[in-house]
Amino acid sequence: MLENIHVALWGVAILKFLAALLLLLAFAMLAQRRLLTLINLLAWQGAVLAIGTGLIAFMTNQSELWFSAALTLGLKALLIPVVLRRLLRRLKVRGDVEAILNIPLTLLAGIVLVIFAFSLSQPLSNLSSTVTRGMVGIALAAVLLAFLMMITRRKAISQVVGFLAMDNGLFFTATSATLGMPMIVELGIALDALIGFVILGVFFFQMRDTFDSMDLQHLEKIREE
Amino acid sequence: MTEATILQIVQIIFVLFAAPLLSGYIQMLRALLQNRRPAGLWQPYRDLWRLFHKESLVFTDASWLFSFTPYLIFAALLLAAGIIPILATGLPLAPAADIIALVGLFALARVFQVLAAMDTGTPFATLGAHREMLIAGLAEPALLAALFTASLLSRSTSLSMIVIHLEQLRFALHPSMVFAAAAFFMVLLAENARIPVDNPATHLELTMIHEAMLLEYSGRHLALMEWGSMIKLLLYLAIGVALFLPWGIAPVSNVVALLITVGILILKFVFAGLLLALVETLLAKLRLFRAPEFMATAFLLGVIGMLSYFMLGA
Numbered sequence A: 001m002l003e004n005i006h007v008a009l010w011g012v013a014i015l016k017f018l019a020a021l022l023l024l025l026a027f028a029m030l031a032q033r034r035l036l037t038l039i040n041l042l043a044w045q046g047a048v049l050a051i052g053t054g055l056i057a058f059m060t061n062q063s064e065l066w067f068s069a070a071l072t073l074g075l076k077a078l079l080i081p082v083v084l085r086r087l088l089r090r091l092k093v094r095g096d097v098e099a100i101l102n103i104p105l106t107l108l109a110g111i112v113l114v115i116f117a118f119s120l121s122q123p124l125s126n127l128s129s130t131v132t133r134g135m136v137g138i139a140l141a142a143v144l145l146a147f148l149m150m151i152t153r154r155k156a157i158s159q160v161v162g163f164l165a166m167d168n169g170l171f172f173t174a175t176s177a178t179l180g181m182p183m184i185v186e187l188g189i190a191l192d193a194l195i196g197f198v199i200l201g202v203f204f205f206q207m208r209d210t211f212d213s214m215d216l217q218h219l220e221k222i223r224e225e
Numbered sequence B: 001m002t003e004a005t006i007l008q009i010v011q012i013i014f015v016l017f018a019a020p021l022l023s024g025y026i027q028m029l030r031a032l033l034q035n036r037r038p039a040g041l042w043q044p045y046r047d048l049w050r051l052f053h054k055e056s057l058v059f060t061d062a063s064w065l066f067s068f069t070p071y072l073i074f075a076a077l078l079l080a081a082g083i084i085p086i087l088a089t090g091l092p093l094a095p096a097a098d099i100i101a102l103v104g105l106f107a108l109a110r111v112f113q114v115l116a117a118m119d120t121g122t123p124f125a126t127l128g129a130h131r132e133m134l135i136a137g138l139a140e141p142a143l144l145a146a147l148f149t150a151s152l153l154s155r156s157t158s159l160s161m162i163v164i165h166l167e168q169l170r171f172a173l174h175p176s177m178v179f180a181a182a183a184f185f186m187v188l189l190a191e192n193a194r195i196p197v198d199n200p201a202t203h204l205e206l207t208m209i210h211e212a213m214l215l216e217y218s219g220r221h222l223a224l225m226e227w228g229s230m231i232k233l234l235l236y237l238a239i240g241v242a243l244f245l246p247w248g249i250a251p252v253s254n255v256v257a258l259l260i261t262v263g264i265l266i267l268k269f270v271f272a273g274l275l276l277a278l279v280e281t282l283l284a285k286l287r288l289f290r291a292p293e294f295m296a297t298a299f300l301l302g303v304i305g306m307l308s309y310f311m312l313g314a
Helices: A002-031 A035-060 A063-091 A103-127 A135-152 A156-178 A183-211 A216-221 B003-033 B043-052 B064-083 B099-120 B123-154 B159-169 B175-191 B219-244 B256-282 B288-312
Strands: none
Touching: A002 A035, A002 A103, A002 A135, A002 A156, A002 B175, A002 B288, A035 A063, A035 A156, A063 A156, A063 A183, A103 A135, A103 B288, A135 A156, A135 B288, A156 A183, A183 A216, B003 B043, B003 B064, B003 B219, B003 B256, B043 B219, B064 B099, B064 B219, B099 B123, B099 B159, B099 B219, B123 B159, B123 B175, B123 B288, B159 B219, B175 B219, B175 B288, B219 B256
16 A cells, blocks of 8 residues: 555656656747757657656556557657658758747746646636646647647648647647546547648648748738739 | 954855865766766866966056956955855844845856956957846846745745745745745846756857856966855855755854754755756756746746745645
8 A cells, every 4th residue: 555655656746757857848849949859859748748647547447548658659759750851861951940039038938828728727727637737838848839839830840749749748648637538539639640740741742843932921922812 | 363263264265175176076067977087176276276377468458347356256255155145144244234235246247247247349259248247137026026035935035044944944844945946046047057958068268158258267367266166155055044044044153053064064965066066967068048038937936936925824
């Protein structure tokens, strides 16, 4: 019995630490200038997510969550980053990300978003009684930060990274708010993200063929006469 | 005299005379890591000795501020050395200032240093002063954010109380403190003119920040300034140790534990010096206009620390 209490205490402490790490990674992605590092950060975020899900599975003895953790690790930490890296090489995109806002300003905007997310999620986490209730705010903040990254970046690839980071945030929100959704929903979300990713991959090549560039500003010029 | 008073005096003397040793140690490690032959642990003492025996020249146009500043900086840092719980908590001077006032004390020293640099009117010193304020103005919020995280956790702004509280918590994992520690370390590098922001050993005037302000000083004034910055480095490391690795700092009544405390403390400083030397060898100096970004990151880490305290309650 005592051992169980210890496991629970340490488990919650590590889970909180992972949640904080997720937030840090979201900010690191927001501050990052190089595309390759951005993709590596995305992979790390996926790995943290997988570890967190595995930990919840271990603590609550839900066997379904183990599958979900394995899926996250395979898909978000390994497969998607590898494919993105290959895409980057094949598209021969130059390494730097062009941000619309300068980076310190983006980071400050990020802090404001985190505070907003925190105040937004407070009534939500008061309702919930699970061990992970404090993490809803952080998960929501991760989603909003990914949004901010999509808004402030010009290149198509960093927008896709932002999209996938948002998916990570949503996944974490769901896991922390409900301690694991039904398997079918999780599979659906994972599949959705994967399909979106494939479509965007095709879109990259189309875009390069049409404009010879990855800058999304070119898309603004396409108008029907 | 009570034990506490004696311990207080011992601590101030310890800081005073250990600071050049720490600087010498870091310089030695850096030299070894960079395949140079080190000048030895005692080189800073020799430098200070030499400077104290030289004549101090003062500009004919300089005001009283110029020759007053070295003493003021030295005094402010000595006072800070009495306040920070390095050897023990609950020292007689500890209630004199909490962490906010402590940051203010450092700021006082810096403002006078900047004013004295501008007092001479030479372009390099003025340039250094402007740059120092650029860095300092951005570093201070980051420092306060990191310190507030620690004081939120222990519900007190008194450094002594914080250390007592954190010492009891021991090995509990606090995400907020991890962020605060990262932010504090970045501020430590910036405030003490260490490498990613400034190079303490530079001879190139155009890249200087901190050193540029000392260009017009000589003799014992320069010695006091140099000694002051060594003490400042030691104090920052001591604050870092007190907040993030407080194990072994005992209350004042326990004199027997003092020997163990000193042993652990030296071990911590040896480790911290190694970390600093490694960081300074592995990193390159940032461009000046990247420094605000560096400080923004430190501020961000500090704020995330505070936020994760509120969100996660740990």
